[in-house]
Amino acid sequence: MDIGKPFSFVFEDENWLQKLLIGGLITLGGILFSWTVIGALVAFGLIYGYMVEVVRNVRRGHPKPLPEWDAWGDKTIKGLKLMAIQLIWALPMILVVAPSAIITSLTENTRVGEAFAILSLCFSCLATLYGIFLVLVIPAITIRFAETEEFSSGLNVRDILAFTREHIGDVIIATILVFAVQIIAAIVGAILCGVGLLFTTFWAYLVQGHLYGQIGLKRGGQAVGETAVGETAITAGAVGETRSHRYDLLPEDIMPGVGELVDDLEANAQSAVEEIEDLGDALDDVSKE
Numbered sequence: 017m018d019i020g021k022p023f024s025f026v027f028e029d030e031n032w033l034q035k036l037l038i039g040g041l042i043t044l045g046g047i048l049f050s051w052t053v054i055g056a057l058v059a060f061g062l063i064y065g066y067m068v069e070v071v072r073n074v075r076r077g078h079p080k081p082l083p084e085w086d087a088w089g090d091k092t093i094k095g096l097k098l099m100a101i102q103l104i105w106a107l108p109m110i111l112v113v114a115p116s117a118i119i120t121s122l123t124e125n126t127r128v129g130e131a132f133a134i135l136s137l138c139f140s141c142l143a144t145l146y147g148i149f150l151v152l153v154i155p156a157i158t159i160r161f162a163e164t165e166e167f168s169s170g171l172n173v174r175d176i177l178a179f180t181r182e183h184i185g186d187v188i189i190a191t192i193l194v195f196a197v198q199i200i201a202a203i204v205g206a207i208l209c210g211v212g213l214l215f216t217t218f219w220a221y222l223v224q225g226h227l228y229g230q231i232g233l234k235r236g237g238q239a240v241g242e243t244a245v246g247e248t249a250i251t252a253g254a255v256g257e258t259r260s261h262r263y264d265l266l267p268e269d270i271m272p273g274v275g276e277l278v279d280d281l282e283a284n285a286q287s288a289v290e291e292i293e294d295l296g297d298a299l300d301d302v303s304k305e
Contacts (some may be wrong), residue, residue: 017186017234019193022226026219029082037083039063039222040215047214057096062088063218064095067225071162074229081229082222098161101170104156105150112143155187156180159232183231190227197223 026032042059049055066083069091073081156179161170169175180187199222205213 017189017227017230019189022193022223022230023197025080025226026082026222027082032082035082035085036215036219039066039218043214043218057099058092058302061092061095061099063221064098065091065093066095067221068094068098068158068165069234070222070225071158071229073251074226075159075162075235077233081226094165097165098158098170099166101157101161101167102154104171105153109143109146109150112146113138149193149258151181152184152187153177155184155190155228156232158228159235162228162232179235183234186231186234190231193227194220194224 024038029035042062046056046059046063049059066085069083073083098142153176156176157170160172160176160179161167163169171187197220201216205211205216208216
């Protein structure tokens with residue numbers, strides 16, 4: 017993995033300043049309209065969608081992977097899909113943290129309160145462990161979704177776990193670097209009177225996308241059957257070589273009932289995505305005008 021490239025690739029694009037400014041202004045819009053919820057979702061969905069395209073371009077081997085600011089509706093849909101996928105993966109942690117918070121609020125200086133405190137501590141430990149697990153699978157979730165842009169690909173538990181296990185070294189390095197760049201972005205943004213934080217935050221997303229794209233490139237270039245216009249498809253390791261993986265690990269082996277839960281959540285989320293696509297079409301019409 018090229019550790020330095022994610023930090024510098026943005027500035028290699030001839031229009032990097034314009035693209036960075038647009039990203040920063042969209043971030044500002046998401047903050048200003050956060051009280052509407054929908055405004056924040058659309059803005060950060062657009063940012064997430066832009067990051068997804070960075071992952072895809074790096075994975076395809078583009079020399080200048082910074083995307084153009086076009087097709088805003090399409091980018092927003094991609095980003096909202098990825099956000100929904102990550103939320104579904106985070107649900108177990110949310111379900112563990114919620115009882116812990118309730119128990120803590122009911123705790124008093126009594127023996128019963130002490131028992132509640134111990135129970136709350138157990139919930140907190142479980143949430144911490146799952147949080148670590150979630151941080152490690154986020155790269156695989158993002159990469160798999162960027163490969164196909166299909167909602168179900170980000171919820172394929174056995175593939176996500178197998179991918180993470182296969183690339184665990186790169187995943188750990190990328191995760192550490194993502195945390196580091198977020199700290200750097202916060203410090204630099206604060207030095208620039210706070211306003212710079214809007215642009216450094218967006219830059220941090222781009223660094224994250226490039227890191228994930230590099231891991232995806234190691235997986236084997238473009239997804240099966242995926243060919244970019246005017247490009248030669250990259251296969252796994254060499255031209256003409258095709259690799260397929262089968263994994264015996266099933267979702268229900270990790271957590272009983274998780275398969276049914278994911279299916280239900282995916283069905284509900286898919287209906288929401290259809291509504292989001294209608295919104296994306298409207299955004300495309302506005303951007304064309």
